[in-house]
Amino acid sequence: xxxxxxxxxxxxxxxxxxxxxxxxxxxxxxxxxxxxxxxxxxxxxxxxxxxxxxxxxxxxxxxxxxxxxxxxxxxxxxxxxxxxxxxxxxxxxxxxxxxxxxxxxxxxxxxxxx
Amino acid sequence: xxxxxxxxxxxxxxxxxxxxxxxxxxxxxxxxxxxxxxxxxxxxxxxxxxxxxxxxxxxxxxxxxxxxxxxxxxxxxxxxxxxxxxxxxxxxxxxxxxxxxxxxxxxxxxxx
Numbered sequence: 105x106x107x108x109x110x111x112x113x114x115x116x117x118x119x120x121x122x123x124x125x126x127x128x129x130x131x132x133x134x135x136x137x138x139x140x141x142x143x144x145x146x147x148x149x150x151x152x153x154x155x156x157x158x159x160x161x162x163x164x165x166x167x168x169x170x171x172x173x174x175x176x177x178x179x180x181x182x183x184x185x186x187x188x189x190x191x192x193x194x195x196x197x198x199x200x201x202x203x204x205x206x207x208x209x210x211x212x213x214x215x216x217x218x
Numbered sequence: 219x220x221x222x223x224x225x226x227x228x229x230x231x232x233x234x235x236x237x238x239x240x241x242x243x244x245x246x247x248x249x250x251x252x253x254x255x256x257x258x259x260x261x262x263x264x265x266x267x268x269x270x271x272x273x274x275x276x277x278x279x280x281x282x283x284x285x286x287x288x289x290x291x292x293x294x295x296x297x298x299x300x301x302x303x304x305x306x307x308x309x310x311x312x313x314x315x316x317x318x319x320x321x322x323x324x325x326x327x328x329x330x
Contacts, residue, residue: 108260137317139320146320146321146323147320149311149319152317160317195260195261197261205249205251205266205316205318206263207261207263207308207318208263209260209261211259211260212260
């Protein structure tokens with residue numbers, strides 16, 4: 105398996121623009137997570153899905169952030185409008201069953217908002 | 219919310235030395251995990267230890283868990299330059315959960 109695939113790897117955008125980050129989880133995994141990593145706050149859990157259904161989005165910072173999982177092989181994290189403080193590395197991770205605990209991470213999408 | 223915190227924040231050692239990193243957490247857990255992150259890459263799972271285990275080994279890695287002190291340690295023996303990375307502990311967001319939350323990590327530099 106190719107692992108968790110994220111795109112784009114790098115995104116530079118202007119404040120106010122819409123940003124869409126994409127994730128393809130490992131086939132057969134039924135949990136998908138979005139994390140955000142910054143120097144100041146470390147690795148924060150934004151939202152996670154189980155069987156394509158959002159379970160906990162309490163980590164989503166503001167209404168400007170939204171996430172969808174239209175099917176088992178694709179998820180998006182959207183920021184609209186983007187702000188400079190959204191600059192971070194966004195990671196997608198997936199796992200099979202919550203009990204194993206082991207997450208498989210993508211390589212991340214580094215977002216810079218100017 | 220973050221529950222686990224690693225200590226020290228940074229560690230610099232020579233190749234061949236042992237590296238020890240610690241993790242403290244706040245509430246009861248059912249398991250604790252350690253991950254590694256190379257610069258510019260995603261996190262990679264190293265080892266999971268359950269609450270009924272006290273010690274676990276994987277190659278040059280040794281993890282201990284002391285639930286009475288709410289702490290864990292990761293020992294890397296005979297370190298190599300390739301071990302240079304950040305190391306994170308992950309604990310469940312709440313006692314009965316399996317959803318991992320991460321600390322800020324320990325940055326390890328191993329000098330050749």
